[in-house]
Amino acid sequence: MWDVFLSYSRADAERVRPLARALRDGGLEVFTDETGVESFAGISDTIRRELSCSKALLAFYSTGYPEREACQWELTTAYLAGLGEGNPRRRVMVVNPELTTHHIHPVELRDARHASADDLTALVRDVRAHVGRLDGPMTLKEHRVRRWLLGTPQSRPEFLGRLSELWQVHSALHAHAAPLVTGRASAHAVQIRGMAGIGKTLLAQEYALRFEAAYPGGVCWVNGESYDASVHALGTDDLHGYFDAIGEPFLWIVDAAPAHRLAAREIAAMAAPHPLGHTLFTLRSRAYDALGTPIDLGPLDAPHARVLVGGDEALAGAVDGHPLALGLLGRAVRAGHHPGTLYDRLHTRGRSLLDTLADEDVTGSVVRDVDTADAADVLRCATALHPLPLTTDDAAHVLAAADRVPRIVARRRAANGVRELRARSLLTPRRGRRLVTACCDPARLAPPRPGPRPHRGPAARGPAYAVRPPRPGDPGYAGLARQPEGGTHDSAQRVGADGRLRHPGRAGHAHRGAGAGTGHGQPA
Ligand SMILES: Nc1ncnc2c1ncn2[C@@H]1O[C@H](COP(=O)(O)OP(=O)(O)OP(=O)(O)O)[C@@H](O)[C@H]1O
Ligand SMILES: [Mg+2]
Structure with missing residues (x-):
């Protein structure tokens, strides 16, 4: 039996060596994984075997640690083993070799007592004391006995990043502060x-795949669009009795x-049908606060966005870290298309490049739920301005100019539109009152169907740029201020004869100009 399973990133091997030596010199049995399993569809049998012979895991939690998939599996497995015994920190200790702690997830491990690598003597003393209180190795949940009671989502090897969100989901599902408005008050949602x-x-x-061990009662994957048919597949009408008989915590997605x-009440009624259930909803709307603890998903962080898109930073930035768009572009890059060409196509008139790559109307689906004219108009303003942020005032200016209505009317419409777009996650607040479009194809993202006032599409774009010229500190300011087309900074000239905003191109790639023809390597 091992006292300590030392978990670390291969890149930290040199830094870990003195620590391993000090622990062994202190009389502890230490397992170090020398085989270096680098990527996982799950945790390997060897690692599971050694973990199940270990009293506790000691994570050398450097900034590179969370990037190594295998480390995360080791940590999560030991954490869940402790959780099964009633204390998730019982089987996990952390050494933090960095000056700050914000790279450590879950948050509750940040204040672990073994947090300093500076004083090895004290550290060894702490570790000895901790494992001295444990009288046997950790117990791991059965392996490969997937308790998918409903639906079997496949593992997605392309999944990147989102580490902090994974732990946020877990912590929120296990907090006791999310009573539902369903009468099923004890459910965690x-x-x-x-x-x-x-x-x-x-x-x-x-x-669900990484944390299933926390749900011995099983995992149910329910399609919210066809809830009744989904749940019917369980083969019982007495859902409460079904989970009562299982008698263990389960995950209900x-x-x-x-x-x-x-x-809201109808959606809340889709929550887990038994108090032992932990409910995880996914939905586009931000309008239902009472449904459960919200976790608002934003763009993928820049380093992972770059990986997903195939390495090109500008291309990743052009779609605002939107994973669906990044994935489509990344696939095109891997198929041999040049990132610069893709970037230019993204800003060229005509059918959306993303729709072409996906061979379906993906940009339309992003905005399909926008169903009021005010929201559609504000979305036009926001996409015309992209990547410049806008405020409700900016939008009101544009609407007043485009519609020739009194400011007070325009202001009310702008406020209504902003409210709806925020509720639908299409506008995101940034830097105080400024809002940015959270869209994947800003150059093309217009409201889905002609609204009651379709003439305002082109009409809104000219005034949009006129009322909100680029300012220092705006995202993309340098590129916008460079203003290649016509070599002028006169905002009126940035709008083409059709009233459409021209994009200024980007550093590192020759700009083709709007409407440029199809070039070599360009997707059909
Ligand atoms: N973390 C990620 N790593 C890699 N790719 C991702 C990631 N998240 C999303 N994607 C890519 O984006 C696509 C869309 O993601 P997903 O289906 O989860 O979106 P969604 O938010 O559920 O959208 P909808 O509201 O339409 O259901 C995925 O099929 C995948 O290609
Ligand atoms: Mg979805």
Whole structure:
């Protein structure tokens, strides 16, 4: 039996060596994984075997630690083994070799007592004391006995990043502070919210796969769009009795809760049908605070966005870290298309590049739920200005100019539009009152169908740029201020004859100009 399973990233091997030596010199039996399993569809048998012979895991939690998949599996497994015994920190200790702690997840491990690598003597003393209180190795849950009671989501090897969100989901599902408005007050419910394609479903799947050991009662994957048919597959009408008989905590995922067509109470009624259930909703709307603890999913962080898109930073930035768009572009890059060409196509008139790559109307689906004229108009303003942020005032200016209505009327419409877009996760607050479009194809993202006032599409774009010229500190200011087209900074000239905003191109790639023809390597 090992006293300590030392978990560390291969890149830290040199830094870990003195620590391992000090622990062994202190009389502890230490397992170090020398085989270096680098990527996982799950934890390897060897690691499981050694973990199940270990009293506790000691994580050398450097900033590189969370990036190594195998480390996360080791940590999560030991954490869940402790959770099964009633204290998730019982089987996990952390050494933090960094000056700050914000890279450590879950948060409750940040104040672990063994947090300093500076004083090895004190550290060894602490570790000895901790394992001295444990009288046997950790017990791991059965392996490969997937308790998917409903639906079997496949593992998605392309999943990247989102580490902090995975732990946030877990912590929120296990907090005791999320009573539902359903009468099932003891249920724990969490809602992952965000715009279409931002990665809600993938996050929920990955959570279920990585943390299933926390749910010995099983995992149920329910499609929110066809709830009754989904649940029917359990083969019982007495859901409460079904889970009562199982008698253990289970995870109940309601994916794609149809917030656009059902009231809050009806969605809340889709929650786990038994108090032992932990409910995870995914939905686009931000309008249902009472449904459960919200976790708002934003863009993928820049380093992972770059990986997903195939390495090109500008291309990743052009779609605002939107995972669906990044994935489509990344696939095109891997198929041989040049990132610069893709970037230019993204800003060229005509059918959206993303729709072409996906061979379906993905940009339309992003904005399909926008159903009021005010929201559609504000979205036009926001996409015309992108990447400049806008305020409600900016939008009111544009609407007043485009419609020739009094400011007070325009202001009210702008406020209504902003409110609706925020609720639908299509506008995100940033830097105080400024809002940015959380969209994947800003150049093309217009409201889905002609609204009651379709003439305002082109009409809104000219005034949009005129009232809100680029300012220092704006995202993309340098590129916008460079203003290549016509070599002028006169905002009026940035708008083409059709009233359409021209994009200024980007550093590092020759700009083709709007409407440029198809070039070599360009997707059809
Ligand atoms: N963390 C991630 N790593 C890699 N790719 C991702 C990630 N998240 C999302 N994607 C990519 O984006 C696509 C869309 O993600 P997902 O289906 O989870 O979006 P969603 O938010 O559930 O959208 P919708 O509201 O339409 O259901 C995925 O199929 C995948 O290609
Ligand atoms: Mg989804």
